[in-house]
Every structure is written in structure tokens, then in C-alpha cells.
Amino acid sequence: MSVIILLIAVSLTLALGFLAAFVWAVRHGQYEDTCTPAMRILSDDQNPGKTPSPSQPSNQAKP
Numbered sequence: 001m002s003v004i005i006l007l008i009a010v011s012l013t014l015a016l017g018f019l020a021a022f023v024w025a026v027r028h029g030q031y032e033d034t035c036t037p038a039m040r041i042l043s044d045d046q047n048p049g050k051t052p053s054p055s056q057p058s059n060q061a062k063p
Contacts, residue, residue, distance in 0.1 A: 025031065
């Protein structure tokens with residue numbers, strides 16, 4: 001019987017942890033813009049067919 005109580009306590013702790021992570025993500029804007037990344041693939045490139053050479057820095061921001 002004590003194993004069931006232990007498993008319930010562990011599962012509730014884990015569920016509350018996931019809920020806290022979800023609330024944190026929503027409050028910090030992780031779900032604000034869900035449409036733009038999906039539509040970005042449909043837009044035309046500014047320089048189609050031209051790739052930056054290794055000696056020239058690219059215009060893309062690096063994380």
C-alpha cells in the first residue's frame with residue numbers, strides 16, 4: 001500500500017513540474033507567434049540561388 005502512495009506522490013510532483021514549465025513558457029512568450037514560422041517557408045528568398053561564401057559573413061543572426 002505504501003508503494004501506491006509513493007507512486008501517487010511522485011506522479012503528482014512530476015505533473016506539477018510540467019504544469020509549472022508550461023505556465024513559464026506561456027508567460028515568457030514561447031507561444032506568441034505560431035503562424036510566422038509556418039508561413040516563412042512560403043515566402044520568396046531575397047537572393048535566390050546565391051549562397052554566402054565562407055569568407056563573407058552571412059546576414060543571419062547566430063544564437
